[in-house]
Amino acid sequence: MTNTIQPIFIMPEGTQRSSGKNAQRNNIMAARMVAESVRTTLGPKGMDKMLVDSLGDITVTNDGVTILQEMNIEHPSAKMVVEVAKTQEQEVGDGTTTAVVLAGELLKKAEELLDQDIHPTVIARGYRLAAERAMAILDGCSKGITEHDDDVLRQIAMTAMTGKGAETAKDKLADLAVKAVKQVMEKQGGKNEIDAENIKIEKKVGGSIDDSELVQGIVVDKERVHPQMPRLLKATTIALVDSAVEIKSTEMDAKIQITDPSQMQAFIDQEENMLKHMVEKIIRSGAKAVFCQKGIDDIAQHYFAKAGIYAVRRVKKSDMEALAKATGASVVTNLDDLSPTDLGRGTVEEVRVGDDDMTYVKECQNPKAVTLLVRGSTEHIVDEIKRAVDDAIGDVIAVLRNGKAVAGAGAAEVELARNLRSFADSLSGREQLAVRAFADAVEVIPRTLAENAGLDPIDVIAELKAAHDHGYNLVGIDVFSGKPIDAWQAGVIEPLKIKTQAVSSASEVAIMILRIDDVIAATSGKRDMPPMPNMEM
Ligand code: ADP
Numbered sequence: 279m280t281n282t283i284q285p286i287f288i289m290p291e292g293t294q295r296s297s298g299k300n301a302q303r304n305n306i307m308a309a310r311m312v313a314e315s316v317r318t319t320l321g322p323k324g325m326d327k328m329l330v331d332s333l334g335d336i337t338v339t340n341d342g343v344t345i346l347q348e349m350n351i352e353h354p355s356a357k358m359v360v361e362v363a364k365t366q367e368q369e370v371g372d373g374t375t376t377a378v379v380l381a382g383e384l385l386k387k388a389e390e391l392l393d394q395d396i397h398p399t400v401i402a403r404g405y406r407l408a409a410e411r412a413m414a415i416l417d418g419c420s421k422g423i424t425e426h427d428d429d430v431l432r433q434i435a436m437t438a439m440t441g442k443g444a445e446t447a448k449d450k451l452a453d454l455a456v457k458a459v460k461q462v463m464e465k466q467g468g469k470n471e472i473d474a475e476n477i478k479i480e481k482k483v484g485g486s487i488d489d490s491e492l493v494q495g496i497v498v499d500k501e502r503v504h505p506q507m508p509r510l511l512k513a514t515t516i517a518l519v520d521s522a523v524e525i526k527s528t529e530m531d532a533k534i535q536i537t538d539p540s541q542m543q544a545f546i547d548q549e550e551n552m553l554k555h556m557v558e559k560i561i562r563s564g565a566k567a568v569f570c571q572k573g574i575d576d577i578a579q580h581y582f583a584k585a586g587i588y589a590v591r592r593v594k595k596s597d598m599e600a601l602a603k604a605t606g607a608s609v610v611t612n613l614d615d616l617s618p619t620d621l622g623r624g625t626v627e628e629v630r631v632g633d634d635d636m637t638y639v640k641e642c643q644n645p646k647a648v649t650l651l652v653r654g655s656t657e658h659i660v661d662e663i664k665r666a667v668d669d670a671i672g673d674v675i676a677v678l679r680n681g682k683a684v685a686g687a688g689a690a691e692v693e694l695a696r697n698l699r700s701f702a703d704s705l706s707g708r709e710q711l712a713v714r715a716f717a718d719a720v721e722v723i724p725r726t727l728a729e730n731a732g733l734d735p736i737d738v739i740a741e742l743k744a745a746h747d748h749g750y751n752l753v754g755i756d757v758f759s760g761k762p763i764d765a766w767q768a769g770v771i772e773p774l775k776i777k778t779q780a781v782s783s784a785s786e787v788a789i790m791i792l793r794i795d796d797v798i799a800a801t802s803g804k805r806d807m808p809p810m811p812n813m814e815m
C-alpha cells in the first residue's frame with residue numbers, strides 16, 4: 279500500500295489567500311498609501327489636488343474626503359481608511375484629512391513595533407488604552423463655548439476655511455455660517471439641538487464670493503416655466519409633485535393611421551384634454567404654486583399660467599425634500615391623491631441672481647429653514663467654496679452641540695502627545711511601548727502642518743514641545759511666520775469633536791487592520807487581488 283497525501287481543498291478553486299506577516303504588511307502598506315495621498319493637503323498651506331474622472335470632469339480640491347471618494351480606491355484595507363474619512367465627514371463635517379493622516383501614522387508606528395517583534399494584539403491593546411485616555415486628555419485641554427461667544431464661533435468657522443478656495447471672503451462667509459447655524463438652533467432642555475438638514479447650501483456661478491448671502495427659506499435653482507405666471511405669490515399654498523405632468527410616450531412603437539384631418543384633430547384634442555385634467559387636479563387641491571420633480575408639458579404650462587399658478591419643473595430630489603421640510607407639504611406621486619392637506623405654505627418668488635432666475639421660497643411654515651447661497655466666478659471655484667462652507671458649518675454645529683473647543687495649529691496634538699507620554703510612564707509591560715508610539719503618531723499633525731508650510735518639522739516640534747513643557751498648552755505653529763504662537767489668541771480654534779472623532783476612528787481602523795492576519799479573497803471574475811492605490815496621486 280502506498281501512502282500518498284492528497285491535497286485538501288476547503289475553499290473554491292481560485293480563492294486568493296495571503297496570511298501572517300504578508301497579509302499584515304500588505305494591509306498596512308495599502309492603508310498608509312491612502313494617508314500619504316492626502317497628507318500634502320493638510321492645513322492652511324496644504325496644496326490642492328486636481329481629480330479628473332472617467333468622463334473628464336475636473337474637481338480641484340483640498341478636501342480629504344472628496345479626494346478619497348474621487349480616487350475610487352479598491353484595496354480592501356485602504357477602503358477601510360477611506361471609511362474613516364467618511365465617518366468624520368458625517369459626524370463632524372471637517373477634519374477628514376486629519377483623521378486619515380493620523381490613521382496612517384498609527385499604522386506606521388505599529389509597523390515599527392512589529393519589527394521589534396511585539397505582537398499585534400499587544401499593540402492593539404496599547405492603542406486602545408491610549409485612545410481612551412486621549413478622550414479625557416483632549417477634554418481636559420478644551421474650553422467651554424456658548425452660542426453667545428460670537429467672536430469665537432466666527433474664528434472657528436474661519437479656521438475651517440483657512441487655505442481653502444474660500445480664503446478671500448472668509449470673514450463674510452464665516453459670519454454667514456455662524457448666522458445660519460444659530461438660526462436653526464433650538465434650545466431643548468438646556469441642550470442645543472441643531473438639525474443640520476435645515477441649512478441648505480445652494481451654489482450659483484456668477485458674481486463674486488462676496489455676493490454670497492443667507493436667505494431665510496429655500497432657494498431652488500429653477501425659474502418658473504412660463505413668463506405669464508406670477509412672479510410673486512405671498513403666503514401661498516404649495517404642492518410638491520414627483521411625477522410628470524406630461525403624457526408618457528408608450529414604451530412600444532405604436533403607429534397610428536390617420537385617414538382624415540378630423541381624426542388628427544381628435545387625437546390632439548384628446549391629449550390636450552388629458553393634460554388639462556392633470557392640471558385641474560392640481561388646481562382643485564387649492565395649490566397656487568407647484569414644484570414638480572419631473573417635466574411639465576408645454577400645454578400644461580399654458581394651463582397653469584392661465585390659472586395664475588407658479589410652476590417649476592425638474593426640481594432636484596434633494597430640493598423637493600428640503601421644500602417638504604420647510605413648507606410642511608408632502609410630496610405626492612399620484613395626482614389623484616393630491617388633497618389640500620398635502621399642501622405646504624410659504625411665499626414664492628422668482629428672483630434674478632446674476633444672469634439667471636432662481637425661485638425663493640420664503641416665510642415658510644418652518645421658520646428654521648435657511649439657505650446659504652454661495653456665489654463665485656466659476657463652477658470649480660463655487661464647488662470648492664461650497665465644500666469649505668460645509669466644513670465651517672459642520673464645525674460651528676459641532677461646537678454648539680457639545681459646547682467645547684480646542685486650540686488648533688497643532689496645539690491640541692502636542693498637548694495630547696505630552697500627556698500620553700506621561701500616561702505611558704505609568705504603565706508597565708509592552709503596552710507602554712504602544713502608548714508611546716501612539717503619542718508619537720499624534721504629532722504627525724503639527725509635523726505635517728510644518729512640512730506643508732515648508733518649515734523644518736524637527737525644529738518646529740522641538741519648539742512646540744518646549745513651550746508645552748513650560749505650561750503654555752495653547753501654543754501651536756504659525757504656518758505663515760514659522761514661529762510658535764498662542765493658537766487660541768490667534769483665533770485658530772477648532773471643535774473638540776474634530777479631535778476626539780479623528781482619534782477614535784483613526785485608532786479603531788488601525789487596530790482593526792493590525793488584527794488581521796489572513797486575507798481570503800474570492801475571485802469575482804477578477805483573477806488578481808485588487809490593485810494598490812496609486813502612489814502618484
Ligand atoms: P482637515 O481635512 O483635517 O480639516 P485641513 O486642511 O482643514 O484638514 O487642515 C486642518 C488643520 O489645519 C488643523 O490641524 C488646524 O488646526 C490647522 N490650521 C487651520 N488654520 C490654521 C492656521 N491659521 N494656522 C495654523 N494651523 C491652522
Ligand code: MG
Pocket residue numbers: 372373374438669
Ligand atoms: Mg478642515
